[in-house]
Amino acid sequence: MNSDFPSNTWDWTLVTSVLAIPALLAVIAAGVLAGALFGVHPLWSEPDLNLAEAAAMKDRGTIQRLISHGVDPNAPARVRPGLLTSEALTVTPLEASVGTRTASTIELLLSRGARMDDDARAVVVCLAVKEEAGEILDYLDKHGARERPDCEHVATPW
Amino acid sequence: MARGSGRIASMLPRPGEVTERAWSRAGYAYAVIIALGLAYFLVRMPYQVSDDLEHLLIFQFQSFWDVARTRLTNEGSMRPVMWLQQKVLFDLAPGGHYFATYKAFHVAQLLALVVLFVRLLRIRTAIDLVALPLALAALVGIHTFNITMREGYPVNHFMTVLVCCLAIANLALARGRWWRDVLAVLILVYAIFTIETGLLVWVCMVTAYVAGWRGVSGKAVLTGTAVLAAYFLVRFFVLDVGARTLVSMSSGYGFSVRDTGTLVELFGDAPWKFYLYNVVCSLLTVLFAEPRAGVFQLTAFVVHGEVPLWSVINVVTSTIGTVLIGIYVVRRMRDWRQGKLDHDDGLLLLFVAVLGANAVLSYPYIKEVVMSPAGMFYAAALFVALRDALRRLSQAPLRRAAVVAAIPLLLLSAGWTLRAVTLVSTLRATAFVNRSDWAVAEEHEDETRREWRSRHPEAERLLRGLREEVVQMPVPQPFTVPRWTRTWLDPF
Numbered sequence: 094m095n096s097d098f099p100s101n102t103w104d105w106t107l108v109t110s111v112l113a114i115p116a117l118l119a120v121i122a123a124g125v126l127a128g129a130l131f132g133v134h135p136l137w138s139e140p141d142l143n144l145a146e147a148a149a150m151k152d153r154g155t156i157q158r159l160i161s162h163g164v165d166p167n168a169p170a171r172v173r174p175g176l177l178t179s180e181a182l183t184v185t186p187l188e189a190s191v192g193t194r195t196a197s198t199i200e201l202l203l204s205r206g207a208r209m210d211d212d213a214r215a216v217v218v219c220l221a222v223k224e225e226a227g228e229i230l231d232y233l234d235k236h237g238a239r240e241r242p243d244c245e246h247v248a249t250p251w
Numbered sequence: 252m253a254r255g256s257g258r259i260a261s262m263l264p265r266p267g268e269v270t271e272r273a274w275s276r277a278g279y280a281y282a283v284i285i286a287l288g289l290a291y292f293l294v295r296m297p298y299q300v301s302d303d304l305e306h307l308l309i310f311q312f313q314s315f316w317d318v319a320r321t322r323l324t325n326e327g328s329m330r331p332v333m334w335l336q337q338k339v340l341f342d343l344a345p346g347g348h349y350f351a352t353y354k355a356f357h358v359a360q361l362l363a364l365v366v367l368f369v370r371l372l373r374i375r376t377a378i379d380l381v382a383l384p385l386a387l388a389a390l391v392g393i394h395t396f397n398i399t400m401r402e403g404y405p406v407n408h409f410m411t412v413l414v415c416c417l418a419i420a421n422l423a424l425a426r427g428r429w430w431r432d433v434l435a436v437l438i439l440v441y442a443i444f445t446i447e448t449g450l451l452v453w454v455c456m457v458t459a460y461v462a463g464w465r466g467v468s469g470k471a472v473l474t475g476t477a478v479l480a481a482y483f484l485v486r487f488f489v490l491d492v493g494a495r496t497l498v499s500m501s502s503g504y505g506f507s508v509r510d511t512g513t514l515v516e517l518f519g520d521a522p523w524k525f526y527l528y529n530v531v532c533s534l535l536t537v538l539f540a541e542p543r544a545g546v547f548q549l550t551a552f553v554v555h556g557e558v559p560l561w562s563v564i565n566v567v568t569s570t571i572g573t574v575l576i577g578i579y580v581v582r583r584m585r586d587w588r589q590g591k592l593d594h595d596d597g598l599l600l601l602f603v604a605v606l607g608a609n610a611v612l613s614y615p616y617i618k619e620v621v622m623s624p625a626g627m628f629y630a631a632a633l634f635v636a637l638r639d640a641l642r643r644l645s646q647a648p649l650r651r652a653a654v655v656a657a658i659p660l661l662l663l664s665a666g667w668t669l670r671a672v673t674l675v676s677t678l679r680a681t682a683f684v685n686r687s688d689w690a691v692a693e694e695h696e697d698e699t700r701r702e703w704r705s706r707h708p709e710a711e712r713l714l715r716g717l718r719e720e721v722v723q724m725p726v727p728q729p730f731t732v733p734r735w736t737r738t739w740l741d742p743f
Contacts, residue, residue, distance in 0.1 A: 104653030108644060111657050112637075114664040115384035118671055119281055122288020129291060136675070137295050139725040150730060154686035158722040176730065201691060 145170040149177050149189040153201050156186070166207040177251060184250045187213060191220040196232035209237075219244035220251075271375045278374030278383050282365040285387055289400065290358040292675055296682040297721045298350065298403040300692050305700065306404060307349060307717065310341040312707035327495040329486050332444040333408045340406065350720060353405040360410045361400075365390070367417035368627070371424065372634050373594060378641045385664055386634035389572065392670030394540060394565065394741070395619050395626030400674060401681050402620075408446045409620045415442040415452045416624050420601060423459030424594075425466040432471035439475045443482050448612055451605055451624045453479050458604040462597030495615040497522045502616035503545025504528065506554075526614040533610035533617060537625045540569035543743065545617035561673070561741040568666030571659050572633045576602075579636035595635040602632035669739060676740045682726040689721040 125136055144164050147155035149172055160166055169185045177184070177192045187207050190198035199217070203209065209217065214233070221229040222244055313321065315338055322334040337353075344352035368390060374380055390396065399410040415438050422431045422438075435456060442449030453475055460472050486492045497518060501510045504525070509517070518525040532545050541549045549566050552558040576599070583596060592600070602625070609625040644656065688695070693714055696703045704710050 105645065107657050108641070108653055108660060109381050111661045111664050112381050112385055112641075114661075115388035115668045115671065116281075118288070118388060118668060119284045119384070122284050122291075125288055125291050126284075134725075137292065137679070137725070137727060138731075139728055140731065142728070150728060152683070152687060152728065153690035154683075154722045154726070157690035157718070161719065161722070197691075204694070 143170040144186045145172050145184050145189040148186040148198050149192045151193040151198050160205045166202055182250050187217055194226040196228050215242035215247045219247040220249050274380050275374050277380055278369050282369045286362050286365040292678040294354045296678050297685040299685050300688045302404040310338050311713055324490055324492045329492045330446050337406050360414050363414050367421050370421050382634055382637040386630050388667040388671040389633050390630035391674055392667050393626040395622045398620035399623050409623050411445050412448050413627050416455045419452050419455045423464040423467045427465050427468055431466055432468050435467040435471050436474050454604050454608040458601050462592055462600050500616040506551045529614050529617050530610045533613040533622050537629050538573045540565040544619050560738045564666045571663045575636040576632050579639050598631050598635050602628035673741045679727045686721055686726050689718050692718050
C-alpha cells in the first residue's frame, strides 16, 4: 500500500466508507454483465403482453410486433389487473386503448387492420366519455363523424 | 513539485513504481466496468426516430461525394465531418446491420471517454482510487451528459467532442513528440467540422499549454489557432453560413420553455439580453444544476409547493461539489500567485476555461447537452478537489474534522450515485418511447417528408426493415417500474 494512505483509524475508515458508495455502481454493472452472459437480464426484462395489454399501455412497439406476427387486432384478450382497472378485464385492443386517453394507439390499431363498426364505436366513445378522454373523442369526431351514442344504453367493459 | 507528498506532480508519462501501477490499473479496470455496464443499457436502447431515420434514408440515396457536396453547410451550421462520418459508418455496416454498427461506434466512444478521463486524472495512490468512483459517478450522472448517451443521430457528435477534448488534454500531458502535434491538429479539425462545440478542443489545447503541459507544442497550438481562424473565415466570409440566432430554436426562459415567436416578442429589440441570460444560465447549470436548460426548475417547484426529491438532490450535490472545488481554489491561490501550477491545477484550469467558453458558445439557445464538455471537466475538477481534501485529511486525521467532513461527503457520494442511476433509468424509459415511435416511423416520414419514398427504390424496404428490427427489441415496460422511484430519479 502506498505510504500516503493513513493507518487504519476509524475516522479515516468513516470517510473512505462514505466515498465507497458510488462503487456500488461497479457492483451493479458487474452483476448486470455477468447476468447477461447467462441470458439473465433483471434490469432489462419485458413481460409478455397481449395486444389488448399493449394497447392499454400505449406500447405501439409491441402492437406493431404482434400484428406483424399475425395476431388479430380485433380479438378480445385478458388485461391483467392494475393496467386498466384493479381487476382483470377481457377487452378488445381498441377498447383497451381508451385507457391511454390519447388517440395515437387507436390510430395505429385502425391503420393496422382493427375494425370499428357502429357497436364497437359506441363502446369506445362511451368509454372515452367515462374516462374524460377528450383527445380520443376529438379524434373520433374528426374521423368518421356521426352522432354520439346515448351512453346510458351502451354497456362498457368498465 | 507536488505539495505535501513530495512526489513529482506533473509531466510524468506513466506510473513508475509497482504500487503506482497497481492503483492506476485498478482505476482503469473500475472505469471500464462502469463503461461496459452503461454500454449494456446503451446497446439495448433503440435510437430515436427523429434525425436518426432521416439521416439513414439520406445515406441510402446519396453517395459519399453527394453528402460531402450537399451537407457542407446547413442553416446556421457547418458540420461536414458529422455527416461524412455517419455516411462512412452506414456504408461500412456489414449486412445492413446499421444500428449495430452505430451502436458499436457509440460504445467505443464511451470506452474511450472513460479511459481518457481516468488517464487524465492520473490515478497513482490509494487515495486517488478512493476518490475515483465519485468522479466517475459525477461524469456519467451530471445532467449535461445524459443526452450523449440517450440519443444517436445516429452518431452522437456531442460524445465525439467529449472524446476529442480528452484526447487533446491527454496528448498535452504526455511528452512532446512531432506526431502528437500532428495528431492534435487533426483532432481539432475533426472536432470543429463535426459540430460547433468542437471549438472547445482548441480551448483545451491552449489551456493545456498555458498550464505548462507541453505534449502538444507551441507550434501545434499556433497551427491549431490558424486552423480556427481559417474555420471562421470560411464559415462567415466564404460560405456565409453565419451563426444561430434568437429565431433558431425554442429555449428555456424563466419558468418555462418559450417558442421562437415568444422569444422574438420578448427580446427582438435587444437579443443580447437573451444571449447574456443563456450564458449565465449555462454557467449556473453546470455549477449548481439550476436552472435546467434555461428554466428555473427547482425554483418553480418551490413556488408551486411541490418539490420532488430528485430536484433537491441535483441541486444539493452540484452545490456541495462546487463548494469543494471553491475550497480547493482558495487554498491554491497563494501558489498560483507565485506562478506554481501542478497537474491538478492544470485540470482545474481546463475546467474553468472550458466552462467559460462552453457557456459563451451556448448563447443563442440552451440545450443541456451542449454544456456536456463543461460538465465533463466539472467531474475532473471535483476529483481534484476531493483528492486534495483527502490528502490533507490523511496527513492530519482529526476525528472531529473527519466526522464533520463525512456529512457533506455522504450527501455528495450518495447523491451523485443516485444521479448516475438516473442515467440508467432514463435510458430504460427512453427505450420504451423510442420503440413506440418506431412503430409509426412510416407515418412519421409521410407527415414530415412526403417525397421520401421516391428518393430511392429501396427506401420503403430500408424503413420497414429498421422498424421491424426495433420492434423486435425487448424494452422495459414503464408499468414495471416501482412508483417510489419517481421521487428519487430525475425523469428529465
